[in-house]
Amino acid sequence: MSNRRRGLLFIVSAPSGAGKTTLVEHLVQILPNLRMSRSYTSRPARPGERDGVDYHFIARQQFEEMITAGAFLEWADVFGNLYGTAAADTAALMATGQDVVMVIDVQGARQVKAHGIDHTSIFVLPPSFPVLERRLRGRSKDTEEQMQRRLSTARAEVPSYVEYDYVAVNDQLEPTVVRLQEIIAAERSRTHRMRVTAEEILASFQR
Ligand code: 5GP
Numbered sequence: 358m359s360n361r362r363r364g365l366l367f368i369v370s371a372p373s374g375a376g377k378t379t380l381v382e383h384l385v386q387i388l389p390n391l392r393m394s395r396s397y398t399s400r401p402a403r404p405g406e407r408d409g410v411d412y413h414f415i416a417r418q419q420f421e422e423m424i425t426a427g428a429f430l431e432w433a434d435v436f437g438n439l440y441g442t443a444a445a446d447t448a449a450l451m452a453t454g455q456d457v458v459m460v461i462d463v464q465g466a467r468q469v470k471a472h473g474i475d476h477t478s479i480f481v482l483p484p485s486f487p488v489l490e491r492r493l494r495g496r497s498k499d500t501e502e503q504m505q506r507r508l509s510t511a512r513a514e515v516p517s518y519v520e521y522d523y524v525a526v527n528d529q530l531e532p533t534v535v536r537l538q539e540i541i542a543a544e545r546s547r548t549h550r551m552r553v554t555a556e557e558i559l560a561s562f563q564r
Contacts, residue, residue: 362553364390364451365544366474367458368466368521369537371481372511374493376527380481381460383534388541391456394447397423400438431461431468436506440465456541463517470520477544479537480521484528486512 371377385393395409399417408414415423420439423429432441442459450457459465466478483489493499493507518524523540527533544550 362454362550364454365456365550366447366451366469366476367391367456367541367544368469368476368478369458369460369481370463370466370478370514370517370521371527372483372489372514373507374489374496374511375481375483376492376530376533377460377481379530380527380533380537381458383530384537384541385458387534388456388538390454391458391541392450394442394450394457394459396440396442396459396461397429397432398438398440400436400440430472430474431465433462433464433468435462435464436503436510456545463514463520467520477523477540478521479523479525479540480518481533482515482518482524482526484526 369377369381381393385391395411395413397413397415397420399415399420400412402408402411402414406412406414417439420432420441423441423443424432428443428445429441430444430447432439434440440462442461442465447457447459459469461469469476470478483492489511490508493504497504497507499507525533525536525540548555
């Protein structure tokens with residue numbers, strides 16, 4: 358079928374520790390035609406992270422030059438480091454008909470919305486603040502000061518869920534991955550997005 362539609366853009370945001378990256382990594386493994394966009398960041402790679410895989414790790418100055426050049430679809434300062442999505446990267450993926458999911462913070466999601474770019478946004482909430490704190494403390498090598506900063510950022514971010522199209526509560530990994538799949542399937546099935554396929558089927562009725 359010549360269903361060469363332009364890909365859809367999905368945004369997933371959540372406070373640090375809500376499990377958004379793990380969720381989306383599972384999601385892209387399960388769903389054909391969905392790719393995670395790879396961000397640029399000025400933060401140094403953590404042990405085990407690979408350049409070009411987890412992020413494009415670049416110097417702050419290079420990041421600032423890319424801002425000046427207008428290279429970013431969105432960018433934000435998160436915990437003192439710069440993070441951004443290159444407009445050309447997502448455009449190239451979407452032009453081939455792939456759907457793209459961006460795992461970005463609330464500030465970045467607002468910029469995409471402000472640009473008027475067609476997208477679907479999903480906010481992942483942890484089941485509660487104590488669960489979030491337990492998850493963060495369980496996995497983290499942060500100092501207490503860094504931990505307090507993450508927790509206060511989380512407190513400040515969660516009310517932003519109202520700005521998003523969908524909310525998923527990440528109580529358990531598998532059911533939440535299924536919920537995200539359902540959201541994506543519903544968005545792919547919207548009438549205006551199914552038009553090419555539907556019209557091809559309708560054409561067969563004329564023969
Ligand atoms: P981390 O340093 O733990 O990998 O990510 C810290 C935060 O930066 C997370 O909330 C993550 O969603 C956000 N982030 C990662 N990449 C981007 C990006 O390209 N743009 C924006 N706005 N935020 C990002």
